[in-house]
Amino acid sequence: MAGHDGEAQGGITLNSTLRAEINLPCPASGAAYRELAEAWFSAALDELAGPLGARFTPAADFTHRAAALSRGEAAPGELWATLVLLEPTERRQKPYEVPWTPKNWTAFLRDLAAMPGHASVGLRAIGRDGDPDEPWLDVSVVREHETPERVSLVASRTTEEFTDPGARHGAQRRWTEFFRTQVRRHEGLLYGNITDDGESVTGRTALETDLGLLLEDTFPHLDTVLRGYAWWTVCPPGVVAALGGIDALRGSGAFHEVEPLPGGGASLRATENIWAYGPERVREVFLALAPVLPEGQPVQGIPWMPSETSRLVYEDAADHR
Secondary structure, three states, rough: OOOEOOOOOOOEEEEOOEEEEEEOOOOOOOHHHHHHHHHHHHHHHHHOOHHHHHHOOOOOOHHHHHHHHOOOOOOOEEEEEEEEEOOOOOOOOOOOOEOOHHHHHHHHHHHOOOOOEEEEEEEEOOOOOEEEEEEEEEEEEEEOOOOOOOEEEEEEEEOOOHHHOOOOHHHHHHHHHHHHHHHHHHHOOOOEEOOOOOOOOOOHHHHHHHOOHHHHHHHOOOOOOOOOOOEEEEEEEHHHHHHHOOOHHHHHOOOEEOOOOOOOOEEEEEOOOOOHHHHHHHHHHHHHHHHHHOOOOOOOOOOOOOOOOOHHHOOHHHOOO
């Protein structure tokens, strides 16, 4: 599903995937890491799956569906759920992808205490060809090898609900309530966003991608420099201070909602509805946040998916300070 910046049908058309992300200091212990990850997985599965999760419960066992998939006999429209662990940190632990079962879920949670590099839960509908397809929801906890002192909580979902005028308000309500709750509950938050133009393979923001930056370039500077800007952007205390504080952010007129966070951070929602986040508001957000964005001229035309629209202003932020 391609994205467009036209204002027909009540706003922009979203790209194919909506992504929520929160970056935090990595917990010091395996027990704290597991607690952080389990809470994120549980909340995202409960609140973001929507109709996709109507037939999912933690007690579900997908063993028989795994067998049906292997034989090419899975029925279109059925649900498929997996648990994935990559980049294990313990020698005895091996990467795996297994069907969701209560037993596998228990083992997956136990393995989180070893603080692996990547752990994820996925829900997918079986497509017409009998393979896992759209819609889908992926929820992950990522600890990059180059920056193990940071942890990223990520939830990505296909945006088909937002193309339906009768469903999009309910879908946005779920995302809004989920993200607001998560942002409020985490201390030491370094960055966060909800966006439809993130790069899903490496986890980079659209700005990082078009500036040619890697996560190892931006993660060490999250205290003072934003990774990007989006419909919903969350800033740490150092960034808020550099922008003049909460009153200055409210006075900029770029944001529908500016919420102070414990410790001095701020949660910035550009428009009430994500489909109203068109080019004019994108530019207002860019200008308001330019003092804390990475320097450099973004290069247009190198999107990770050519059919997707980047919500960026293709100017050097340094020219607007």
